[in-house]
Amino acid sequence: MITVYGRATSMNVQYVMWALAELELAHERLDYGGAFGRTDSDEYGRMNPNRLVPTLVDGDLTLWESAAIVRYLGARYGSEAFWPADPAARAPLDMWAEWIKTAFSHVLLMDLFVPLVRVREADRDPSAVAAGAERMKPLARMLDERLAQAPFLGGEHVSFADIIVGTPLYRYYTMEFERASTPNLDAYYARLNERPAFRDHVMVSFESLRAR
Ligand SMILES: N[C@@H](CCC(=O)N[C@@H](CS)C(=O)NCC(=O)O)C(=O)O
Incomplete structure (x- = not known):
């Protein structure tokens, strides 16, 4: 199960959520950031030292930076059309x-x-x-x-x-x-x-x- 930390109103979270849904990957999204706060905890800071959203956790892998996350999802889970190998x-x-x-x-x-x-x-x-x-x-x-x-x-x-x-x-x-x-x-x-x-x-x- 992939977990995304980030509020639905964040454009940077939206890149990741759209990619997950487009690739039909099972995931959960937790409300972090903005009015929800929760990004100032030590636990969150260890996952994402920027204390921004999104953060994605996929098994042992923790990632931040929305575009890098989309590229990761494409490279790992995407079809040839979604992520051309060449x-x-x-x-x-x-x-x-x-x-x-x-x-x-x-x-x-x-x-x-x-x-x-x-x-x-x-x-x-x-x-x-x-x-x-x-x-x-x-x-x-x-x-x-x-x-x-x-x-x-x-x-x-x-x-x-x-x-x-x-x-x-x-x-x-x-x-x-x-x-x-x-x-x-x-x-x-x-x-x-x-x-x-x-x-x-x-x-x-x-x-x-x-x-x-
Ligand atoms: N370059 C980062 C920027 C992340 C970013 O600026 N996120 C904003 C929301 S769009 C944020 O966390 N703002 C503080 C908050 O929502 O608490 C990315 O693309 O993921």
Whole structure:
């Protein structure tokens, strides 16, 4: 049995939960972090010295860093489509996974999620949101162009890279800001919405995280 420590509202937990569900792996999730706390115990600190979520325990193995966990699950339990064995087939997918974490999601979280959700409505700065939206547009267009190639990043089937690229899209499409016109990205997001594992673990309301 795999155990995930982390609250369902955490985007970083959502990558892991979607991967587990997509791979149909038996698991349990325990509410840690955020309003649940529990990350400041010595026991948790021994598992994850960052005291952040998620942490995954699979038998004798304890892991933190959400994308590293998704890659581990893919490498250990994934099919060839989910985790291509050939490095030359896998690396171009991993490139997009790395890019979404470091470029796209960085702008999404710092320049849009923070000013739109983590700042109280009364203190909201519309010019900061507009500037964030402008920084988001070229990144969304870049992803849109890549997604013109096939239904999923690796072709016809979902891979580990779709988990890492697709997870932030729920917040991208749910927050209110001016988005670039991206028909391929819109269609990709619609395809992800058809997947029960995505709906169950990624389309989780972030209203409880809103500053009041
Ligand atoms: N790079 C880490 C970041 C982990 C992280 O920042 N987690 C946030 C939630 S998304 C966290 O633990 N925040 C404190 C908390 O929820 O108590 C990862 O991808 O796993």
